Amino acid sequence: MADLLVEFFQWGFGVTLVPWLAIILGIVVGILAIVLPLLLVVAMSVYMDRKVWAAMQMRRGPNVVGPWGLMQSFADGLKLFLKETIIPASANKFIFLLAPALTFILALVGWAVIPFDAGMVLADLNVGILYIFAISSLGVYGIILSGWASNSRYAFLGALRSSAQMVSYEVSMGFVLVTVLMCAGSLNLSEIVLAQKDTFLGVNGYWFTPLFPMMVIFFISALAETNRPPFDLPEAEAEIVAGYQVEYSSMAFALFFLGEYANIILMCAMTSILFLGGWLPPFDWEPLYLIPGWIWFFGKIFFMFFVFAWVKATVPRYRYDQLMRLGWKVFLPISLLWVVLTGLFLLLTDKIPA
Amino acid sequence: MIYALCFYLFATITVFSAIMVISSRNPVHSVLYLILAFFNSAGLFILLGAEFIAMILVIVYVGAVAVLFMFVVMMLDIDYSELRKGFQKYLPIGGLIGLILLAELLLVGFGWGLGGPVTTDPATAIPALNEMSNTEAIGSLLYTKYAFLFQMAGLILLVAMIGAIVLTHRARPGVKKQNINDQVKRRRGDAYDIVKVKPGQGLG
Numbered sequence: 277m278a279d280l281l282v283e284f285f286q287w288g289f290g291v292t293l294v295p296w297l298a299i300i301l302g303i304v305v306g307i308l309a310i311v312l313p314l315l316l317v318v319a320m321s322v323y324m325d326r327k328v329w330a331a332m333q334m335r336r337g338p339n340v341v342g343p344w345g346l347m348q349s350f351a352d353g354l355k356l357f358l359k360e361t362i363i364p365a366s367a368n369k370f371i372f373l374l375a376p377a378l379t380f381i382l383a384l385v386g387w388a389v390i391p392f393d394a395g396m397v398l399a400d401l402n403v404g405i406l407y408i409f410a411i412s413s414l415g416v417y418g419i420i421l422s423g424w425a426s427n428s429r430y431a432f433l434g435a436l437r438s439s440a441q442m443v444s445y446e447v448s449m450g451f452v453l454v455t456v457l458m459c460a461g462s463l464n465l466s467e468i469v470l471a472q473k474d475t476f477l478g479v480n481g482y483w484f485t486p487l488f489p490m491m492v493i494f495f496i497s498a499l500a501e502t503n504r505p506p507f508d509l510p511e512a513e514a515e516i517v518a519g520y521q522v523e524y525s526s527m528a529f530a531l532f533f534l535g536e537y538a539n540i541i542l543m544c545a546m547t548s549i550l551f552l553g554g555w556l557p558p559f560d561w562e563p564l565y566l567i568p569g570w571i572w573f574f575g576k577i578f579f580m581f582f583v584f585a586w587v588k589a590t591v592p593r594y595r596y597d598q599l600m601r602l603g604w605k606v607f608l609p610i611s612l613l614w615v616v617l618t619g620l621f622l623l624l625t626d627k628i629p630a
Numbered sequence: 631m632i633y634a635l636c637f638y639l640f641a642t643i644t645v646f647s648a649i650m651v652i653s654s655r656n657p658v659h660s661v662l663y664l665i666l667a668f669f670n671s672a673g674l675f676i677l678l679g680a681e682f683i684a685m686i687l688v689i690v691y692v693g694a695v696a697v698l699f700m701f702v703v704m705m706l707d708i709d710y711s712e713l714r715k716g717f718q719k720y721l722p723i724g725g726l727i728g729l730i731l732l733a734e735l736l737l738v739g740f741g742w743g744l745g746g747p748v749t750t751d752p753a754t755a756i757p758a759l760n761e762m763s764n765t766e767a768i769g770s771l772l773y774t775k776y777a778f779l780f781q782m783a784g785l786i787l788l789v790a791m792i793g794a795i796v797l798t799h800r801a802r803p804g805v806k807k808q809n810i811n812d813q814v815k816r817r818r819g820d821a822y823d824i825v826k827v828k829p830g831q832g833l834g
Binding site for chain 2: 371403416420432597598601
């Protein structure tokens with residue numbers, strides 16, 4: 277890869293670089309090529325979110341800033357940027373400021389292994405799915421640290437709720453991932469996507485197989501992992517004001533907000549990769565492959581994001597004991613059973629991937 | 631060169647944060663340093679080419695175990711200076727345990743050097759990385775040769791988990807709990823009766 281990058285910089289900019297510098301520059305360019313569009317997508321997804329809720333509640337939604345209100349997110353961002361960062365006197369200052377940065381960084385870091393198209397991936401890890409799982413399990417730290425460092429009761433309650441919630445839903449999520457990777461026979465996300473080609477009756481993706489219930493469980497667990505309604509108890513505004521965010525203002529709050537949306541889009545991308553066939557078109561039909569893979573992938577993310585917004589607009593918030601019951605007594609047994617059934621099916625039909 | 635640089639970076643931070651775990655004044659900071667130590671050990675595993683173990687370390691220890699530590703430590707309301715009073719008293723026994731550990735580590739180090747080259751058992755020889763990723767290699771070993779030990783470890787953990795639940799669970803009387811089955815099974819007839827009341831007679 278180093279030779280290729282050296283050649284590329286020679287061709288493009290007329291400079292000859294030492295191989296390690298070329299690699300570092302190549303990686304930095306790759307990171308920027310993912311992060312900058314991602315931030316734009318995050319801004320627009322906030323807008324889309326608000327428009328979808330508005331449409332479902334027979335309102336207009338943001339429609340003042342820019343044409344059709346398209347610039348609303350940027351106006352909000354600018355407003356937050358210009359505000360004063362308030363640090364409570366009794367807060368633990370370093371951790372207080374570390375927490376939002378951590379949330380934001382972790383939400384971006386996960387995108388390193390997402391394949392946007394065949395071969396279009398920053399780091400083609402062999403353990404890509406475990407990497408995503410590890411990163412999403414770290415997301416809890418941003419919240420738990422912010423809750424503790426704020427030195428505020430509401431923030432602390434929010435942090436406690438969220439840590440228990442995220443740890444609980446990770447368990448069933450892990451089992452869902454196990455069923456998928458048993459069928460795909462790989463931990464590499466690109467190979468998982470390729471394994472979904474023509475799974476059944478010419479449909480690409482595991483959603484058209486008996487793994488469909490796992491997709492539903494994965495999606496609902498993703499809602500819980502990202503603290504989205506109906507599982508937004510950590511920030512339940514009616515009970516604990518805004519939970520862990522209560523003491524945050526200005527850019528510190530904006531980092532939480534951006535991180536949350538980047539995480540939501542990451543979860544949409546994961547659902548598309550694991551169950552909807554990633555960059556593959558929905559049907560295994562030759563003309564559909566003429567459309568570039570990343571367009572299919574973005575289309576699937578867009579659809580999943582719409583479902584996220586749809587859920588928020590329609591479903592009331594869970595009570596905490598109901599949330600725990602759903603995670604431990606409903607999802608865990610079902611996903612465990614599905615792991616056993618999937619294993620049995622693959623064994624009996626001799627379909628274990630090599 | 632980059633490899634050595636990464637190794638020394640990860641190793642130094644691991645050792646530094648390990649020291650800070652036991653020496654920082656605030657227990658929450660201790661847990662944070664512990665997490666940093668876990669992270670850097672995961673980095674060391676990646677340098678060794680053991681990416682599966684590195685990821686599992688992050689998922690299990692950082693993602694779950696340290697969260698529970700944090701959960702407990704955050705809710706402690708203790709006077710830290712009070713906690714440090716016993717330091718002198720426990721120093722001899724603590725030092726002794728430390729010395730024993732150090733001696734054992736040194737013995738392992740010397741034993742490694744004296745034992746000669748590691749003999750590879752052909753049945754368990756590790757396949758080359760280009761033939762099989764090491765996640766696959768671990769899986770094919772763990773679920774065949776060591777299946778029994780693996781299952782035993784799982785059973786022991788299960789027993790420990792059930793034990794912890796049995797020890798801490800107490801049935802409190804008088805607590806109203808939601809029973810979803812009862813709620814779903816409840817029909818209109820269970821809740822009220824419709825009585826046809828004739829005009830002017832009342833319910834009697």
